Amino acid sequence: xxxxxxxxxxxxxxxxxxxxxxxxxxxxxxxxxxxxxxxxxxxxxxxxxxxxxxxxxxxxxxxxxxxxxxxxxxxxxxxxxxxxxxxxxxxxxxxxxxxxxxxxxxxxxxxxxxxxxxxxxxxxxxxxxxxxxxxxxxxxxxxxxxxxxxxxxxxxxxxxxxxxxxxxxxxxxxxxxxxxxxxxxxxxxxxxxxxxxxxxxxxxxxxxxxxxxxxxxxxxxxxxxxxxxxxxxxxxxxxxxxxxxxxxxxxxxxxxxxxxxxxxxxxxxxxxxxxxxxxxxxxxxxxxxxxxxxxxxxxxxxxxxxxxxxxxxxxxxxxxxxxxxxxxxxxxxxxxxxxxxxxxxxxxxxxxxxxxxxxxxxxxxxxxxxxxxxxxxxxxxxxxxxxxxxxxxxxxxxxxxxxxxxxxxxxxxxxxxxxxxxxxxx
Numbered sequence: 001x002x003x004x005x006x007x008x009x010x011x012x013x014x015x016x017x018x019x020x021x022x023x024x025x026x027x028x029x030x031x032x033x034x035x036x037x038x039x040x041x042x043x044x045x046x047x048x049x050x051x052x053x054x055x056x057x058x059x060x061x062x063x064x065x066x067x068x069x070x071x072x073x074x075x076x077x078x079x080x081x082x083x084x085x086x087x088x089x090x091x092x093x094x095x096x097x098x099x100x101x102x103x104x105x106x107x108x109x110x111x112x113x114x115x116x117x118x119x120x121x122x123x124x125x126x127x128x129x130x131x132x133x134x135x136x137x138x139x140x141x142x143x144x145x146x147x148x149x150x151x152x153x154x155x156x157x158x159x160x161x162x163x164x165x166x167x168x169x170x171x172x173x174x175x176x177x178x179x180x181x182x183x184x185x186x187x188x189x190x191x192x193x194x195x196x197x198x199x200x201x202x203x204x205x206x207x208x209x210x211x212x213x214x215x216x217x218x219x220x221x222x223x224x225x226x227x228x229x230x231x232x233x234x235x236x237x238x239x240x241x242x243x244x245x246x247x248x249x250x251x252x253x254x255x256x257x258x259x260x261x262x263x264x265x266x267x268x269x270x271x272x273x274x275x276x277x278x279x280x281x282x283x284x285x286x287x288x289x290x291x292x293x294x295x296x297x298x299x300x301x302x303x304x305x306x307x308x309x310x311x312x313x314x315x316x317x318x319x320x321x322x323x324x325x326x327x328x329x330x331x332x333x334x335x336x337x338x339x340x341x342x343x344x345x346x347x348x349x350x351x352x353x354x355x356x357x358x359x360x361x362x363x364x365x366x367x368x369x370x371x372x373x374x375x376x377x378x379x380x381x382x383x384x385x386x387x388x389x390x391x392x393x394x395x396x397x398x399x400x401x402x403x404x405x406x407x408x409x410x411x412x413x414x415x416x417x418x419x420x421x422x423x424x425x426x
Contacts, residue, residue, distance in 0.1 A: 044152055241270065288303070
């Protein structure tokens with residue numbers, strides 16, 4: 001029998017379960033038991049939050065690797081290749097390794113039906129356990145309490161931020177979202193929250209579990225100055241720690257501050273230069289991701305960001321305000337139908353002078369006509385295009401050398417832009 005390729009496996013996983021999302025841990029726990037899975041590494045950090053998970057995981061993994069540790073990172077979704085979801089020492093898992101892991105999970109599941117995400121999560125755990133890692137950083141896929149990642153008891157639980165997204169699954173209040181995300185807390189184990197106004201259910205959950213909860217603004221914080229930033233926090237024993245005169249970062253420094261506090265709880269060497277260097281080297285594709293290219297012989301400047309909800313749009317607007325282009329700012333924008341269009345547009349309307357909208361390559365896309373109508377109703381200059389690539393072509397054709405082209409609204413938007421950039425570079 002011919003062995004499945006990774007593409008074969010992914011097609012198979014997409015039709016394996018009746019629904020794409022089916023919250024609950026029972027199925028995954030049963031199969032994990034049959035696989036004999038334990039802890040994927042001696043040190044485990046689980047990260048949830050409405051926004052900021054990816055950069056927080058990346059910052060933390062970078063600091064752990066700087067100490068010479070062997071580190072695994074599990075994240076989702078991917079942009080171009082499924083392999084991006086499973087990193088070991090900064091390298092994507094190979095097709096062969098993923099196929100072997102999927103085969104192991106398939107053999108163990110028997111008649112138990114698993115979703116695409118559950119199969120992928122168990123496969124990642126299987127690979128991590130066999131790699132003999134020192135630490136793993138696990139990004140929650142959706143919520144926390146009932147997410148497959150929550151099978152593992154972490155040493156530190158992290159909540160980056162709490163906003164409204166995925167309301168069908170997490171509820172339509174910050175309190176309901178906080179309750180789901182606090183589900184990753186463990187009795188007696190520390191938790192760290194980067195939200196400056198954590199809702200009551202999050203605080204109550206930590207208190208009921210006896211989980212020491214470290215809050216930004218109280219137990220740790222950052223201050224951003226001209227050309228530098230500063231951090232204060234504490235060790236696992238409560239000893240005061242600080243880092244001063246850190247170079248400014250392209251990625252959100254709030255998430256770097258959060259990652260620093262998590263690192264401080266892991267009983268590892270505290271070497272200021274190593275930590276500062278690791279933060280400075282951290283990059284995350286598609287998050288405040290600046291790119292330049294030659295288009296018809298002229299330079300064009302792009303900023304890619306996967307922000308797709310009001311919380312992310314507000315943060316993006318703040319960063320755009322602090323770095324205006326010499327020319328005008330143009331946007332290439334696509335959005336999924338279940339996202340808050342008004343909430344995403346509102347913070348950015350005054351910062352973008354020309355909009356190009358397009359549908360995304362999924363049945364879940366919001367129609368471009370709807371995006372254009374919403375922008376025109378707000379007085380914006382907007383054009384409609386067949387897809388993200390066509391919108392990018394148009395904006396690059398119309399742009400001047402000093403203009404900035406912002407591509408945002410979805411992982412799909414950024415993925416299409418990356419493919420367009422790859423073709424443009426040939």
